[in-house]
Amino acid sequence: MDKTSKSPAARPGRKLVLTVNGGSSSIKFALFEAVEPLHRILSGRIEGIGLPHGKFAVQSDHAAENFSRTATIADHAAAVNLLMDWIEQRFAPGELAAVGHRVVHGGPKYWEPQCITPEMVAELHQLSPFDPEHLPEEILLTEAFHRRFPHLPQIACFDTAFHHNLPRVAQLLPIPRRYDSRGVRRYGFHGLSCAYLVEELARVAGGEAANGRLILAHLGNGASVTAVRGGKSLDTSMSFTPTAGLPMSTRSGDLDPGLGWYLWRAENVTAKQFHQMINHESGLLGVSEISPDMRELLMRENEDVRAAEAVALFCYQAKKWICALAGALEGLDMLVFSGGIGENAPPVRERICAGLEFMGIRLDKQQNAAGAGIVSAKDSPVAVRVIRTDEEKIIAKMTCRVLALNVGDKNL
Secondary structure (H helix, E strand, O other): OOOOOOOOOOOOOOOEEEEEEEOOOEEEEEEEEOOOOOEEEEEEEEEOOOOOOEEEEEEEOOHHHOEEEEEOOOOHHHHHHHHHHHHHHHOOOOOEEEEEEEEOOOOOOOOOOEEOOHHHHHHHHHHHHHOOOOHHHHHHHHHHHHHHOOOOOEEEEEOOHHHOOOOHHHHOOOOOHHHHHHOOOOOOOOHHHHHHHHHHHHHHHOHHHHOOEEEEEEEOOOEEEEEEEOOEEEEEOOOOOOOOOOOOOOOOOOOOOHHHHHHHHHHOOOHHHHHHHHHHOOHHHHHHOOOOOHHHHHHHOOOOHHHHHHHHHHHHHHHHHHHHHHHHHOOOOEEEEEHHHHHHOHHHHHHHHOOOHHHOEOEOHHHHHHOOOEOEOOOOOEEEEEOOOOHHHHHHHHHHHHOOOOOOHHHO
16 A cells, blocks of 8 residues: 555544554554544554564454555564554544553553653653563654654553552562662552453443452463452552563563572573563463463363463462452452453363352353353352453543543443
């Protein structure tokens, strides 16, 4: 498509919001029309960044605009240029009203959704050591958009925001107090997903259910469990960084702090090598030595004990966190599964819930296997739901709120 050939779906005067979610090797994006109800026009993904065979794919309301093509994408700079070239080709000038970015970490200062300014970007650069796995690439994306589209509003939506007002006892880390004044505390992540799940729960089950004692189990490549009461986060498994808590696809989750010192003495493992190991070589991949993908491990667990142990460890640790957070809530009304694993792996849900009858969790195996929205038994004191999360939609909604675009709260 050349730059004069705009989308056949283009309409003069409409306001479109692009959401951008940058990962370590991918960029997910979606396009919404700022109308009531908020309407998703397309979703897309650029993946395989830095790998020999990358991919750029779009799925749209209009079948003629769908595509999936391979591309060599050397780094995030090349990926965002590919995305911006496509934007210029697809949209008429002025059709795009704003870009909403998922920003994983805003430190103690930034948490509310707000316009990205040069001052914010400078301070986020200073915060990069808080999350070197994500922040540098996310900052790069915002800077690249500003250079190409200097007058286009950009909104930062922070993944820590939902947990910003954690109780003080949940925020504190048991290390020398001087680090607390430097912003070293539990922040929590997957906050955009949590915010969406609470709003979506209110829509499908009512306000009373959404204000009850909830545990949100966001289980995907990154995995976390969050305790929510009255719509507010009380505690969460991720901590100062997203590496903490449950074992994940390639992240270790919680470890004995003495392990780093042991590995340095025993194998001369440097801090950089340790960081690489716990973020990219651990979790499901590290234990199985096969794959970070839960689907593959489930298929191979009957023939390979390493796959079976990786799955068992994941389910066991998730169960432990659910029990711990039920204690923080002083009871439990509902357990919600979400994320790629939580939404699509019935055996994982079943194994996590097995043995939790003492907490009032009773699963309906048939409903669970069928992927129903409610997977608890009819006589279960605690409801168990599966809700498909939508971080892109909550980013778009937050962006519209900041810019006072015409989208009401009822639309999620």
